[in-house]
Amino acid sequence: MKRKKHISSKFSIQFIFIMLLFLIIVILSIMIINLGKEIYISINNDRTNNYELRVSLSYISNKIRQADKKSMVDIRDFNGNPAIVIKETYDGLNYENWIYYNDNNIYEILIDEGESFGIYDGMKVLEVDNFNISKINDNLYKISVVEEGRSSDLVISLYSVQRKTMD
Template sequence: MRGQENQRGRLTGVLFTILLFLVFVLCALFSVLIGGKVYENINARAEDTYRGDVALSYIANKVRQGDEAGRVFLSEDKGVTVLKLEQSIGDSVYVTDIYYQDGRLWELFTDSQSGLSVGDGNEILECSEVSMEMSGGLLHIKTEGKGGGDLWLSLRSGGKAHE
């Protein structure tokens, strides 16, 4: 009889060890699955923030590069607000148009007499909606959505209103 009790004790010990191992494996599996979901959420949030920040930084750097007296202004073209940055190269006047359309930020660099307009530019970045307003010498740029933000730029030139 002692042999049977001894075998039951061993069997119980082996089953307990196997069950404990299975619990450990399941905990590890759930930890990996939950960690993957957390990583996915963090990555999505970082991507949203990145797109909003890059759009603001891109526009701010372009404005800072092209900030000359009376050469930075907003206009409307086909129902789209366009930030225009004019510059003289030789005897010609060139314009950099920056605008938001169809979920993307666009840029068009062209001669002011070329006849090109909204829709002819190059895609810069896919992002949430970007809006721009100018009040005196201040340019307000705003991005919508989860990673949205806003930026106020004080134009050294004062913009077209200060000519």
């Protein structure tokens, strides 16, 4: 009789020990999965923010590069912020494409040359925390964009200003 009690108590202690080990493994696995999930979310958010920052700079730089002709790109003040004004001609008519910053958004509007417009008349293109463009010299522009606390700068050189005709 004693032997059966001893064997059953030994069996129950081994069973409890194995179940505790299994429970510890399950708990550690859940903790590792949650940690991995948080790391993945953080990496994905960083990647999305970097993508949006690059898109905003690429959009503006491509607009400027498309207008790479002498005296077609200008920086003007609009509502206290610098704005890019790109002159364009369609069907013999002159237009101005304004890219400007207001209220944490970059706007774009195409208007007749010299026409005035309201601050919210343009189409929202991108949402950013801050936007600045400055002319460094005749053919060099610096674009700065801040989004979600991250800033990025891009310097663009227009080649049409550098080209000289040979006589």
